[in-house]
Amino acid sequence: MISDAEKQHIPRGVLCGAGAGALWGLVFLAPALVNDFSPVQLAAGRYLAYGFMAAVLLAPRWTRALSMPGRKDWIALIWLSLLGNIVYYILLSRAVQTGGIALTSLIIGFLPVAVTLIGTRDAHAPSVRSLVPSLCLCVAGTFCIGYQAFLSDSASPHTLQGVICAVGALVSWTAYAVGNTRCLSRLHHISVQDWNLLTGIVTGALSLVLLPVVLFVTTAHHSGARWLYFMGVSSAVALLASICGNALWNKMSRLVPLTLVGQMILFETLFALIYGFVWEQRWPRLMEVVAFVLVTASVVLCLTAHKKKPASS
Template identity: 60%
Template sequence: MTTDIIDQGRNNRTAVGVACGVGAGALWGLVFLAPELARDFNPLQLTVGRYLAYGLIAGALLAPRWKAVTSRIGRGDWLNLFWLGLTGNTLYYILLSGAVQTGGIAMTSLVIGFLPVAVTIIGSRDHGAVPLRRLHLPLLLCIAGAVCIGWQALAAPAATSHVTRLIGFGCAVGALASWTFFAVSNARRLRQLEAVSAHDWNLLTGVVTGAQSLLLLPVALLIASGAQHEAGDWMRLAGVSVGVAVLASIVGNNLWNRMSRLLPLTLVGQMILFETLFALIYGFAWERRLPTVIEALAFLLVVLSVATCLRAHRAGPGVAHEGA
C-alpha cells in the first residue's frame, strides 16, 4: 500500500514535470523566430533588447518582495546567478541569433538538438539519475532525430557562402556548449536551494541578466549608429524583445525551473527536445510549408526518444541504480 502511494506520487511528479517541459519548449521555440522577425538588427542588439526587457519586467515583479527574497540568498548565489545569466541567456542568445541569421533555423535546430545527449550524459552521474546503460535507446533515437532535422538544410542548395554557413555552425556549437553548462548548473542549484521558489529564482536570473545587458547597451548603440533604422524598425525590435522576454524568459523559464525540480537531470535533458521540435514547427509556419518526409520522421524519432526515456525512469532511482 505504502509502495503504491510512493509510486503514484512519483508518477504525478513526472507527469507535471513533463507537462512543464513541453510548455517551456513551446515557448522557447519562439526565440528561433525572433532573429528572423528583426533580421535588420544584429545578434548583440537582439540580445540586449530581449534581456533589458526581461530584467525590467523581472525587477518590477520582484520589487514588492525584494528584501524578503534577497535575504534568503547569499554571495555565492549571486555569483551563481551571474554565470547562469551569462551562459544561459546573454552569451547563448548572441550565439543563437548569429547562428540563425547566418546558418538558418534548421541548421541551428540540428546542433541545438544535441543538447539532450550532452545533458543526459552529464546528468547520468547525479544522485537519483537513471544510469546511462538504460538510456541507450532514447539517446540513439535523439541523435537520429537530430540528424534528420538538419539533413534537409545540409542537403539543400545553400543561399549563402560556405564561409558564412561555417560561421553559423560555429555559433550554433558555441550556443550548444553554453546552454549545456546552464541546464546542468541551474538544475543542480535549484535542487540545493530550497529557500527560494523556482519563479523567484527565474526573476533573480532576469535581474542579473538585465544588468549584464545594460553594460552591453553602449556597445549595441555604437553599432546601431552606423545603421539606417527608422522609428518603425525600433518599434518592431521593442515589440519582439518584450514579446520574447515575457513568453520565453518569464513564463518559459518559470516552467523550466519547476520542471528541473521535479525531474532527474537525465530526463531534464530529454525535455530540451521539445524546444527543437517547436522551433521547427514555427519555422515551417514562417516558411509557409509542410514538413518533408525526413522532417516528419525526425518528429516521430523525437517523440519516441522522450517516450522511451520516460519508460526508463518509471522504475524509480532505487531500481535504476541497481548494479550500477
C-alpha cells in the first residue's frame, strides 16, 4: 500500500511526467524535419550534442560526480544509455521516416501497458485487477490511433518496416524505463540531474562509436546549409528532450511508483501526435480525438487505482 506521504508527491510527479512528455514528443518530429539524413546520423548528432552539453553542465563538480557511481552503476549507465538512447532513437527515427509519426506513436503508445504490467510485481503496487480498466482504455486509445494510421496508409514494404522498427523501439524503451526507475530508486546519493548528466556523458561517448559507421554508410551529399540545419535540430533535441526532458522524467521517477511511471509515458504519445498534426497542417480526425479522450481517461483511472487502499483479506 502506498503511504499518505507518497500520495502527496503524485500530483507533482504527474506534472513532471507531462512536461517530460511534451519535450520528448519532439523526438518524433525531428526525423521528419531532417528526413534526408539517416537514423544513424540523427542518433550520432543528437547524442554527441547531448554528451557535450552534459559535460559542460557537470564541469564545476566533475571529480565528485564521476566518483559517486560505483562499478555496478557505471555498467547500468552503459546499457541504459545504449538501449534507452542510441538504439531507441535509431529505431524510432527509422520508424517515423518509413511509417509516419501517427503509426510510430501508436506502437510506442503501448509502453504504458508493458511498463505498468511489469510494475505490478513491485511490493505495495496496485493489483493487476485494479489496473484493468485503465489498461483497457489505454489499449483502446492506441487502437484508435492505429486504426486511423492504417486507414490512411496502404500496406507497403515501407509501412511494414516502420512497424518492425517501432516495435523494436518499444522493446528498447520499455527496458530503459524499468531499468532507469529501478536505478533511481536505489541511488539516493546521486541527484536526478547528476544521473541525467552522467547518462549524457556515457551516451556521448558511445555515440563516438557511431562516427565511423556514419562515414561508412553515408552516400547522400548535403549542402552546408542543410548540415547547419541538421546541427541545429540535433542540438535543440539534445537540449530540450535529453537534458530538460530527462531531468523532468527522472524527477518524476522518484515521486511516483513504477506502475504510474508507465502511464506517464502516454503524455509523450499525446504530444507526439499534436506535433504531427501541426507538421501535417491538419486538424485531428474523429478517431484521433477519441484516442485522446481514452488515453486521458486511462491516466485518470490509474491515478484513482493508486489512491485506493487494497481490500483486507
